[in-house]
Amino acid sequence: MTGIRKTSLILIGSIILTSSWVAAQTEEANNILGQAGAGVIAIVSYGADKAEILKGSALALAEDVVVTAYHVVSQAFDIEGLNIKGKKLKIDGLLGVDKALDVALIKLKSKVQACPSGPSTA
Numbered sequence: 001m002t003g004i005r006k007t008s009l010i011l012i013g014s015i016i017l018t019s020s021w022v023a024a025q026t027e028e029a030n031n032i033l034g035q036a037g038a039g040v041i042a043i044v045s046y047g048a049d050k051a052e053i054l055k056g057s058a059l060a061l062a063e064d065v066v067v068t069a070y071h072v073v074s075q076a077f078d079i080e081g082l083n084i085k086g087k088k089l090k091i092d093g094l095l096g097v098d099k100a101l102d103v104a105l106i107k108l109k110s111k112v113q114a115c116p117s118g119p120s121t122a
Helices: 003-039
Strands: 040-046 052-062 065-068 078-082 091-098 103-108
Touching (some): 003 040, 003 052, 078 091
Antiparallel strands (some): 040 052, 040 078
């Protein structure tokens, strides 16, 4: 067998093996999104000139509190939230930030479903 044929067979075999692994990962991701999708929102930060600065995501800790990365909202003049269905969510303001950990808590005027927490292993 020539080197090209061996390489081709190895490549085809690795593609077949990894495709089943990727399909399993996709199915797991879809299950997680189905369970927690209502608690995930998209954050869009706007500057003073109403130009989009950054986009990010946030996770709902409670029905009116979400957590996101501080750098997403740090330079923002205005912030907008969008739920998984594309509906705009009104933002009340920032509850607190930790610049060192790059974390910001945002208070919502709208209500969202809090993300489910997993089992404790402690």
